[in-house]
Amino acid sequence: MDEQLLFDNIANLLQRVRRSAGKSQYHNSDILVIAASKGHLAEDIRTTHACGLRHFGESYLQEALQKMAALEDLDLAWHFIGPIQSNKTGPIAQHFDWAHSVDRIKIARRLNEQRPQHLLPLQVCLQVNISGEASKSGTTIEELPELARAVLELPNLRLRGLMAIPAANTDTDQQREAFGRMREALARLRTLAPDIDTLSMGMSADVENAIIEGATAIRVGTAIFGPRNR
Incomplete structure (x- = not known):
């Protein structure tokens, strides 16, 4: 992906983040931006890192492990953001910094x-099916x-x-209602x-x-990388 396009996309996203934080009454001025890089190439992650982002979210385990190996020279923080199956917990525990979908x-x-x-303990978030969707x-x-x-x-996890x-x-209004219920739950x-x-x-x-x-952390893919390759 073109570096200038990535740089522009990230700059536009960060402007959206700052503008929205200024409208919030919850003092969330320091928003963690996680680039949802699933379906995008390791080279695109490398370019995104060069544009200033360090946190990357992956949902496909084998794809993520391949990217980690290709990018091990970079100081990246890896977030698992997809559904966690029992047979995938070992590699997730061994290779990721965060698991958002426990x-x-x-x-x-x-x-x-x-x-x-x-x-260090694996940083975890508990996933809530806030809309009650059977598919999620x-x-x-x-x-x-x-x-x-x-x-x-659990001593090796940090909630x-x-x-x-x-x-x-x-x-x-409906978007805010769902997000508001999450804030109240927290x-x-x-x-x-x-x-x-x-x-x-x-x-x-x-x-x-x-x-x-x-929100204190956002997981953004399309606004950074454009549509996924798959």
Whole structure:
């Protein structure tokens, strides 16, 4: 991908982020921008890093591992943002810095057991199926406390917060309503875990409303790279 185009896309995205943060009442001026690089080439990630981004989100494990090997000379932070299957927990625990999509106690325990001792604890978010879609992973709001308690007991994981992918919707009010419920869920969860600080929500089409409603991390692909190769 052309470096100038990437630079322009990132500059435009960061302008959107700053503008939205200025409209938010939740003091979220420091937004973590995660470039959702699934389906894009390692060379594009290298160019994006040269344009100033360091955090990259992947959903396809084997593709991600190949990119990690090709980019091991760079100081990158890798976020797993796709559904986590039981047979994938080992490589995720061994190679990623963050897992945004923990939605079951079984998965959390496997990640904990398989996290190498020489690495820092794996940073995790609990994925909430905020719109109740059968096609999406995620726990329910009601199940969050039990899952959070279990994760807090696992020494090789660090609970950072919540993640969600609301149903696709072009209506601003409905977008904000879903994101607002996530913000409220995080606030309630702080009674169990006062140190949690991450609300991972918002993608290319709805990043403004996510930030206005309190997002602290956004996962953006198309607005940075353009449409995926696949």
